[in-house]
Amino acid sequence: MLIRSRLLRLLCALVLAVLAMAAGWVLRPAAPVPARAVVHAAAAPVAVDVTRLHKVAQGDLPMPAGAAAAHASSLLVMPPGGPSALTVFWFSGERESGPGVQIAASQWDRSMQAWSAPRIVANRHVLGAQLGHGVRRLGNPVAWMDADGRIHLFVVATGWGGWAASRILHLRQSSHSLNLDALEFSPVRVLPLSWLWNTSHLVRNTPLPLADGGMVLPVHFELGWKYPVALRFDAQGDFQGMVRMSARKHLLQPTLLAQSPDHWIGLLRDESANGKVGAVATDDGGQHWRDLPDLALDNPDASVGGMALGAGQMVLAHNSSPGSRARLDLSHSSDGVHWSLLATLASGAPMDEFSYPSMAWADNSLWISYTVDRQRLAWQRFAPGGSP
Amino acid sequence: MNAAASLFSADNPGLPALGLVQLWLHLGWGTLLAWLGVCMGTRLGLQPRAAWVLASALMVWAWLPGPYAPVHWLGLAFQGPSVMAVLLCAVDLVWRRTGSGRFREGPSFWSGAWLAAGVLLGWALLLDTLALLPVSLYAWGFNAAVPALLVLLALLPWVLQGGSARQHSMSVLVVIVLGVYVALHLPTGNVWDALLDPWLWLYLNVRAVRAGFAGRRGVLP
Numbered sequence: 063m064l065i066r067s068r069l070l071r072l073l074c075a076l077v078l079a080v081l082a083m084a085a086g087w088v089l090r091p092a093a094p095v096p097a098r099a100v101v102h103a104a105a106a107p108v109a110v111d112v113t114r115l116h117k118v119a120q121g122d123l124p125m126p127a128g129a130a131a132a133h134a135s136s137l138l139v140m141p142p143g144g145p146s147a148l149t150v151f152w153f154s155g156e157r158e159s160g161p162g163v164q165i166a167a168s169q170w171d172r173s174m175q176a177w178s179a180p181r182i183v184a185n186r187h188v189l190g191a192q193l194g195h196g197v198r199r200l201g202n203p204v205a206w207m208d209a210d211g212r213i214h215l216f217v218v219a220t221g222w223g224g225w226a227a228s229r230i231l232h233l234r235q236s237s238h239s240l241n242l243d244a245l246e247f248s249p250v251r252v253l254p255l256s257w258l259w260n261t262s263h264l265v266r267n268t269p270l271p272l273a274d275g276g277m278v279l280p281v282h283f284e285l286g287w288k289y290p291v292a293l294r295f296d297a298q299g300d301f302q303g304m305v306r307m308s309a310r311k312h313l314l315q316p317t318l319l320a321q322s323p324d325h326w327i328g329l330l331r332d333e334s335a336n337g338k339v340g341a342v343a344t345d346d347g348g349q350h351w352r353d354l355p356d357l358a359l360d361n362p363d364a365s366v367g368g369m370a371l372g373a374g375q376m377v378l379a380h381n382s383s384p385g386s387r388a389r390l391d392l393s394h395s396s397d398g399v400h401w402s403l404l405a406t407l408a409s410g411a412p413m414d415e416f417s418y419p420s421m422a423w424a425d426n427s428l429w430i431s432y433t434v435d436r437q438r439l440a441w442q443r444f445a446p447g448g449s450p
Numbered sequence: 451m452n453a454a455a456s457l458f459s460a461d462n463p464g465l466p467a468l469g470l471v472q473l474w475l476h477l478g479w480g481t482l483l484a485w486l487g488v489c490m491g492t493r494l495g496l497q498p499r500a501a502w503v504l505a506s507a508l509m510v511w512a513w514l515p516g517p518y519a520p521v522h523w524l525g526l527a528f529q530g531p532s533v534m535a536v537l538l539c540a541v542d543l544v545w546r547r548t549g550s551g552r553f554r555e556g557p558s559f560w561s562g563a564w565l566a567a568g569v570l571l572g573w574a575l576l577l578d579t580l581a582l583l584p585v586s587l588y589a590w591g592f593n594a595a596v597p598a599l600l601v602l603l604a605l606l607p608w609v610l611q612g613g614s615a616r617q618h619s620m621s622v623l624v625v626i627v628l629g630v631y632v633a634l635h636l637p638t639g640n641v642w643d644a645l646l647d648p649w650l651w652l653y654l655n656v657r658a659v660r661a662g663f664a665g666r667r668g669v670l671p
Contacts, residue, residue, distance in 0.1 A: 064612065064613070064614060065612070066612065068609065068610070068612070071605075071608060071609045071612065072609050074605075075601070075602055075605035075606075075608070075609050076602070078601050078605065078625065079598040079599070079601040079602045080598065082597045082598040082601045082628060082629070082632050083594065083595055083597070083598035085632045085633065086464075086594035086595075086597055086598070086632050087594055089464055089632065089633070089635075190517075190522070190526075191515075191516070192468075193468070193472070193525075194471070194472035194475050194476075194515070194521070194522075194525065195475060195521060195522055195523075195524070195525025195526050195529075196517065196522045196523060196525065196526030197526065198526060221526050221527050221528075221529075222526060222527040229529075249468060250468065251465060251466075251467075251468050251471065252529065254465065254638035254639055254640050254643065255588075256579045256588060257575040257576070257578070257579055257588050257640075257642055257643065257646075257648070258575075258576065258579045258648055259527065259528045259529055259647075259648055260529045260638070283579075283581065285579075285580070286580065287580055287581060289581045300465075301463060301465055301639075302463070303463065303589065303592060304586070304588075304589050304592075305586070305589065306581060306586050306589075309581070311581065
């Protein structure tokens with residue numbers, strides 16, 4: 063049927079556009095409320111004086127039998143009153159980026175005051191079969207618990223190529239129990255984050271919890287240029303959107319610290335020759351970000367991990383040498399700009415490596431896990447009450 | 451947040467369920483492989499019947515699960531194809547089968563405009579991927595209002611020129627793609643992934659270069 067009137071054709075086009083908009087509106091989930099961060103650690107509702115934290119325990123995490131490599135641990139706080147205080151996830155296998163790498167996990171048993179024997183919770187062949195397409199390699203896992211008490215795992219999964227061909231695979235707990243011996247995950251989806259065959263985004267650091275039960279997951283792009291991106295998820299773990307965090311092209315692996323519900327800073331690994339910690343900030347709950355000057359802290363193109371334990375109570379683990387990862391320090395700050403040494407977590411010979419720290423607050427303690435020589439993982443526990 | 455604000459927010463994407471994505475992987479890559487089979491068979495001088503047998507075999511192969519099927523590897527490398535690429539291949543297959551002819555675009559200005567739009571959109575998305583644009587174009591693709599805006603743009607040639615749907619086949623195809631996207635959010639939940647994938651964009655670039663050299667205009671296979 064030919065419509066000869068241009069006005070009538072325009073009206074038809076407008077009607078179709080309105081229908082598309084209405085359908086898009088009806089078929090979409092409800093829009094989230096503005097993001098407001100939880101400033102205090104979930105298990106530390108009272109303010110913590112980070113200057114009075116002191117080490118009360120440390121050790122190595124048990125490794126799966128035959129695993130020659132371990133890296134990129136991620137600590138997850140478990141519900142209070144349960145048998146476990148923490149679950150730690152990491153990638154384990156014959157070597158980094160090896161075909162046999164799997165995601166391993168262990169739990170801190172409250173009654174035994176010890177880590178459980180590790181168990182493999184994600185395997186690339188199983189995940190590939192569940193996704194309907196191949197997964198070439200697995201990498202960094204990051205864990206989060208949603209408002210319904212289900213664990214979500216965000217895992218780096220590569221396509222054809224190396225880490226630059228990575229995508230972020232979103233897994234969700236499919237078992238009823240949180241106990242490690244029963245813990246199972248199934249894929250939700252590969253997160254859609256870029257147009258270029260959905261490469262090349264990676265995840266590394268723990269999410270920033272939001273007051274609505276959701277979270278902001280810091281990730282980064284790393285095909286040639288490297289830049290940080292913030293992803294928002296609702297209380298059930300559904301993807302809500304993405305925002306680029308910096309215009310600079312050499313910043314990756316952001317860690318987020320909330321100074322107030324709306325004002326957050328992101329501290330980043332800087333792969334340029336600066337050898338410092340990069341910094342960005344937002345004043346509107348992550349909608350817009352601005353670059354800040356680098357911190358004065360030394361850090362040799364290495365992953366940093368931080369968290370805010372309350373307003374003006376921030377801690378950051380970083381490699382405090384411009385040329386190696388042989389020393390891992392814990393620093394504290396009240397403003398996110400000026401940092402002071404709180405403790406040296408580990409140090410060794412120049413070729414030693416103590417890297418990729420992860421933090422969590424559980425059972426009235428700050429827990430830190432990190433990689434040792436890419437072969438094993440170590441942990442330390444800090445409790446309040448020491449001398450500043 | 452009120453309804454109007456939520457409508458224009460990029461913060462509430464609807465993403466397709468995993469089962470639907472898996473179905474799309476097989477359907478999408480199966481259609482593309484079948485189209486490639488017919489094109490290659492024809493170009494290699496196969497009898498039409500043999501070319502169609504080849505295309506059918508490729509389509510069936512694409513539905514097999516596991517690492518012995520192409521979808522396992524194509525999905526690993528490229529994820530799912532765009533709705534537009536699959537629709538173009540499907541329409542071309544139907545027209546080849548029925549012998550009802552090729553795409554007929556309206557005035558050559560519009561066919562050139564479609565080609566330029568596809569090429570430019572791909573370049574913009576590539577630059578955005580590399581963070582070389584001041585805005586986040588890909589993130590806008592989650593916005594509920596963008597498909598409506600694209601419907602208006604797609605129908606612009608028809609609104610200005612008039613004529614039959616057959617004369618504005620690209621407009622019709624884009625509206626169908628947007629309809630599929632709005633209803634099912636395929637292939638990823640982002641409208642740009644529905645409209646254009648990197649392989650289709652590379653193809654459009656080749657067509658644009660060839661059209662530039664030949665002084666001709668054309669968009670579709």
